[in-house]
Amino acid sequence: MSRTRNDDIAVIGWSVSPMERHTAKSETQMLLEVVSGAVDDAGITRADVDFTCAGSCDYVAGVPFSFVQNTDAIGAWPPKSDSHVEMDGAWALYESWVRLLLGDMDIALAMGSGRSSTSDPAILYPMEMDPFYLAPLGADHANLSAMQARTLIDSGMLTERQMAEIAVRTRRDAKSNPLAQVSGDFDVEELLAADYVNAPLRLHDMPPITDGACAVVIARADKARELCENPVWITGFAHYTELHNPGMRDLRSSTAATLAAKAAGVDEAPIEVAELQASFTHEEPLLVEAMGLGPEVSVNPSGGPLAANPIMATGLVRVVEAARQIRVHGRHRTLAHSSSGPCLQQNLVCIMEGD
Amino acid sequence: MSTRPVAIVGIGQTNHKSKRWDVSLGGLVREAAFRALEDAEMEWSDIDAVVLGKAPDLFEGIMKPELYLSDALGATGKPMFRVHTAGSVGGTTGIVASHLVAAGRHKRVLAVGYQKQSEGNAQFALGSGQGASMGAGGAFAPYMRGYIHRSGAPEDIGPMVAVKDRQNALKNPYAHLKIENISIEQVKASPMMWDPIRYLESCPSSDGACAVVLTDEEGGKAAAAAGRTPAWVLATAVRSEPFQFPGRDPVRPAGAVDCATDVYRQAGITNPREQLDCAELYVPFSWYEPMWLEAHLIAEEGQGWKMVEAGDTALTGSFPVNMSGGVLSSNPIGASGLLRFAEAALQVRGMAGEHQVEEANVAVAQAYGAAAQYYAMWVVANSLDPFGS
Amino acid sequence: MRTSHERGIAEVTITVESTIKFPYKRSLGPVIGPFMTALAEQRFIAIRSGSRVICPPLEWDPETAAELPRDFVDVGPAGTVCTWSWVSRPTEQHPLDRPFAFALIKLDGADTALTHVVDVESIDQMSTGMRVAPRWRAERLGHITDVEAFVPGEEAITVNGGVPGEPVTMMSYDASITYKIPVSDNTIKAHEATAQGRLVGLKCPVCERIYARDRGFCPIDTVELTDDHEVELPQRGVVTSYTIITPVQYPGQTETEPFSRVMVLIDEIDVVMMYQPLVDVPVEDVRIGMRVAVVWASEAEKADAGRPGNLVGWMPTGEPDNTDPSLANRIM
């Protein structure tokens, strides 16, 4: 397929930081490195970037206005057209993409960063829930996700063994991902013999705690062609949310993921690889079904969030891994997904294609 | 250019107060959203996407509140987007919403900004929970002193702005502070909080929300045909710059100048003072009015305070500024930027009631944040081609 | 078998602990308020949305956002567990201090599920579809934890019956999150320098601008600054701008009297130290152009472990003021 429409926008460069259980680096340092890496990869300098947008979270950082420091990393002098979302970097990419659609700018840079290692997720994440009915009970993502997993098990859609098999597969796949934090060859029986952490979830069902950052450069078609031999075209991009309280949702499905995948054009042509922000094993089959992905689709060949989960960048890393499948592994059409909120409340899908 | 025209057809805001303990958080944002939908003659189901802006989550102790508020704001089964660019966030919220329409992504977008400051304590949150927090006033005071020193402005300019904005607030039914018969003497007699800023020269701490409905050209023209004048977004611009480096000028920041230059260029404005009919600027402390008049190229450098002194920026002056009463009269931080953007739109729609500027055809709105380093601006007009180009 | 796990554990780093703690106050509004009031009376109420009964109640229909008429209906007190998870290690935020279950509980008469905890001795006593009833707390405030926990069975465990009280309109939420934040090498070096009575900065190798020792970056050239870029700074300068702050009280505030913060342009070198404290200067004497020098902590002060650093502040040198009008341009 050849592209001539200037409205087309492509990924032309990226960089992902090391994925670490604890980093000594600040978010700004991590961002400085990945921004340098991404603009180098795209064959440009920071000065060539017309628009920047970062995704990060004050509560993850433990400081109000934490993103202000990160302005040091983007090269905002002379002053830059710039924005920030209190969301995963995948949504920063969405804002950047919308900004380029307006046509008066050619190159944008999206970032995501977070240091989850600095606090205890069990203490932090209740703050994200309904402030009257959920937060005061100390309900965090793991507690609520475990209930969603049991719903799937009770409905006969999934077994704990199948969940362990997903963990084994992703950890094995992660062996070929130099950035993976958790990888290796594991035995299903051995995993199932472990104690529950949040029954029915065991440690292997849950993501690691990861510090990391990611940056992605996108460009409008003419500029992308000029700068890049193998641009990765964004052909569909959408995100949707559901109502908040998991007790008021049908936890056997993910309406928002279905809507996002449809709006991004999932069924317009075959998808070869899907990089999903399935942070818990049971979320993978749930998302696969919700998005209508067939058995031929390779899911999370990078190992996914179970291999490395840099909160606020995990979704943007999915975009990089899905783009990598096109640029490096010669795939034609791939899908990246990001999610936020309890039990997959909010979902984003970005579909990319090679030439 | 792929940009499509964007029209503002609905505006709503809460009655801002220091403590809106009569409503829940969801009720607060919905109060503004209902008013915007009613103004737009729309239902929740007419909205295609929601953009939510607010300043630090630490202020209310709710992390990523757009998740909790998704169903309160009718976003179930729709996109919900959350921006945070410090004090400029309300402006950024309006701009991101306008881009979703301009890019053809959605036909009708609801932009919402809020802060419920009474649930926490901003001074505490700004100091990350530590002692000796300077607060925003302490951080900005040396910049304002720099302006006074540089411009040679007389001491009364700050109090004059404080009086003028509070007089305007008396005409705005939604404003938080209502100080009848406020005088320069009264302002000068109020306690010095962050020298040179007195108590009455500072913004209050408010609970409040603002909502704006934006739609496409078809929606805007339909509203106009039905007798509901839309405000057309002529241009938007944002800028960020580093918080500090040796020689950075926070009194006339380059980002403020660049942002204004960019937004005027896109809007076809070559003489802001003449072509704009009024301005709604983010002035949380009195001295920021002359500072922004200069940095946003409405006045020559060093001349902004003379516009204040001459009464030009009064509601009946030649260049009204902060007709709503401004941030000095109501400051629900996350909403404050969107309130500025909404007021500019209200003015060109001719719907500002008692604080309406006569013949307001083109208006500029601005919000800024952090160490005076984030800027968001838009220019709105009551026609797509106000200068007859 | 296992080739690797948990890659990339970094070398031991120095961290500083910081706790964000605040007693938030939330207003409940016209629907959550009555629900919480009912809890204090040992009752559950729900709200009708068309033919559906929503519990816990919302002001709006969660699907359509339609404002709901305040049509409350009593539900429960018993209900059915729709799904559950087991918490083996409770945190201080959880209502119980021993292992327990989280559960989505559809109270009798409701169409949606309430999230709460179930108190049973072991995971073996939990099952989907089990019937549970509330065990009410003796001291109830109108808070979701007025239900201490649900327990297996049909009968609520009530305390002295449900006595109607004052309507509950507010709720408190005590947030406390402790962060262990790594201290950057530059921050450590900055502290070491001040401990030695040295004022140091970092000079950008590209533009030669000088930054505070703990900054770490030149934002103009986006280069990282490290030990290689350290420069000694003269310990004298001039005040270019200032403010005098009248402290307001908030939880954690340590100041009681007005205090000044000044911007100091360091002599001979192009760097401004921002928001510096002044020592032994009456606030009315602070002015632009005032010549100042660093004051270091005395040996006795250094020994006080509660002190944040050795740089106490700046003191007038007694030299004549600098009257250069361009000083005011150097706030940063």
Ligand SMILES: [Zn+2]
């Ligand atoms: Zn430099």
